[in-house]
Amino acid sequence: MMLRRELLAAMTGLGVASALAAGGSPLAAEDAKIPAIAGPDPATKTPSYKAPPGSVDTHTHIFGPAATYPFSPTRPYTPPDAPLETFRALHEKIGVERAVIVNATVHGTDNRVVTDAIAQSNGNYKGVANVNAAMSDADLAALGKAGICACRFPFLRRLGGVGDMKVFRTLVDRVAAIGWHVDIYLEAGTIQEFVPILKALPVTYVIDHMGTISAAKGIDDAEFKALLDLQASDDKCWVKITGPERASASGPPFHDAVPFAKKLIDNAPDRVIWGTDWPHPNVKIMPNDGDLVDLIPLYAPDPAIQRKLLVSNPERLFKFAPKA
Numbered sequence: 001m002m003l004r005r006e007l008l009a010a011m012t013g014l015g016v017a018s019a020l021a022a023g024g025s026p027l028a029a030e031d032a033k034i035p036a037i038a039g040p041d042p043a044t045k046t047p048s049y050k051a052p053p054g055s056v057d058t059h060t061h062i063f064g065p066a067a068t069y070p071f072s073p074t075r076p077y078t079p080p081d082a083p084l085e086t087f088r089a090l091h092e093k094i095g096v097e098r099a100v101i102v103n104a105t106v107h108g109t110d111n112r113v114v115t116d117a118i119a120q121s122n123g124n125y126k127g128v129a130n131v132n133a134a135m136s137d138a139d140l141a142a143l144g145k146a147g148i149c150a151c152r153f154p155f156l157r158r159l160g161g162v163g164d165m166k167v168f169r170t171l172v173d174r175v176a177a178i179g180w181h182v183d184i185y186l187e188a189g190t191i192q193e194f195v196p197i198l199k200a201l202p203v204t205y206v207i208d209h210m211g212t213i214s215a216a217k218g219i220d221d222a223e224f225k226a227l228l229d230l231q232a233s234d235d236k237c238w239v240k241i242t243g244p245e246r247a248s249a250s251g252p253p254f255h256d257a258v259p260f261a262k263k264l265i266d267n268a269p270d271r272v273i274w275g276t277d278w279p280h281p282n283v284k285i286m287p288n289d290g291d292l293v294d295l296i297p298l299y300a301p302d303p304a305i306q307r308k309l310l311v312s313n314p315e316r317l318f319k320f321a322p323k324a
């Protein structure tokens with residue numbers, strides 16, 4: 001297990017860390033050195049599973065178009081454009097009408113790509129923003145008014161990490177004061193280190209991608225057990241049932257990730273939410289979103305639990321108007 005001081009030492013002043021620190025100067029990244037990543041599978045399959053009305057895809061991204069929404073010069077990777085029209089077509093195809101757009105590190109703390117999409121969604125989209133300590137309370141309030149319900153903290157070295165836990169905690173307190181929750185993206189293998197930090201938070205937190213667990217380690221792995229214990233013992237802890245393609249060792253259709261998702265859902269059925277993670281930045285194997293939808297009834301065979309996972313839980317967490 002990585003010691004906390006080693007983890008924090010690894011998260012030195014790059015990317016998000018520089019964006020988070022008040023007055024931190026952005027690195028002068030050269031575009032040519034930023035790795036390009038693959039786009040999503042454009043041939044989305046029509047899933048066999050029909051999601052209930054009002055279902056929410058709670059983890060998605062929109063990239064650009066870069067001509068309208070320029071990517072951050074300090075971004076950790078460069079994706080192909082994945083604009084709002086393609087995003088809408090994806091959801092049309094998989095039969096999901098509502099979504100939460102999580103601003104990716106590619107757009108830095110410019111959240112317009114998210115708030116502009118929300119503004120055109122007729123109440124069907126909400127957002128998770130990237131914020132930093134330099135933002136004023138009025139900036140945060142304006143984001144809240146535009147449909148942002150949370151902000152994201154990616155504790156990932158490849159996304160720049162977070163260098164200063166005091167800055168993190170101050171930001172958490174500030175967003176908690178305006179009714180947001182926080183979205184936590186952990187580096188694989190660090191859940192145990194984060195348990196005391198997360199338990200001490202004054203606000204609801206959502207752990208992305210099932211805690212970035214690895215299916216190859218098995219259901220009895222200490223990391224996964226730590227996640228289950230945290231989820232069971234802390235009512236503030238929610239888990240996103242996303243990223244089976246990230247957890248899987250067996251490849252499509254990622255059935256080796258199903259027991260993990262199932263266990264997390266059974267463990268706290270009122271504090272789990274589902275998402276595609278379209279357009280799937282930085283995955284080793286690109287999933288087909290139709291296949292991901294068809295995993296839902298394997299995760300949660302009971303329609304009443306499916307409704308919690310897809311409709312009532314995200315409605316409550318992201319403050320969507322309930323669907324009649």
Ligand SMILES: [Zn+2]
Nearest residue numbers: 059061277281
């Ligand atoms: Zn994502």
